[in-house]
Amino acid sequence: MTPDTVGPLSRPVAVERALKAGQEVVVEASPEEREALARDFGLPAIHSLVGRFRLAGSLHRLQVTGTVEAAIAQTCVVTLDPFDSTMREEVDVDFAAPDAFAGTAAEDAEIPDPIVNGRVDLGSLTAEFLALGLDPYPRKPGVAFEPPAGDAPETPFSRLKSLKDGA
Structure with a gap:
């Protein structure tokens, strides 16, 4: 995790400490983080976001x-009106140390997300699953x-159909 790769929502968690605690880790986006994510995802607003x-x-x-889970405002593709909705995405992601598969047959296969410097970023994971759930x-x-009502526009295929119907 370098500063270049961290998005507007970042919560690096030390794997060792989190495993020892054995408790649920909660990531709740602040108003500033929600505003930045809404801009990134082209949403009118994100009212709440919790992982x-x-x-x-x-x-x-x-x-x-x-x-x-999130409460969001979206723009209707039909009316272009904003409206509120909620979403909930289940998360099940594997992480591994970057060198865990070096020199094995699995090296070329799809490998889990990396554990970087003993940490995983649950804020980025929260933002990623928000994006997937939209x-x-x-x-x-x-x-x-x-x-729209009215005559359908003429296409090359409609001309062919008229030839077929007329023959």
Whole structure:
């Protein structure tokens, strides 16, 4: 984790300390962090963002499970009106020390996220799962897309259809 790679929400957690404590780790975004994430994700607002995580494993192999929950404002793709919604994403991510797979057949396979300097960034993980949980085409509840009424535009295929129907 270098300053260049850390986004607006960063909560580095020492793996050893978190494993010894054995307690749930809670990441709650501050208003400034929510505002920065909303800008990054093109949202009108993020009202709340909380990640709740449990860590299990060892210093070299770690499994992080939990949930990310958010109350957000999105823009409807049909009406362009903002509306409030909630989202909840389940988290199940494996981490490993960067050299854990060196020299093995698994070296070329998809490997877990890295444990860097004995730490994992649960803030970045929270932001990542928020992004994964966002609907790419949000619609305000009760709104459906209605195609414009009238004649359909002429396309090359409509010309072919007219030739087929006329023959």
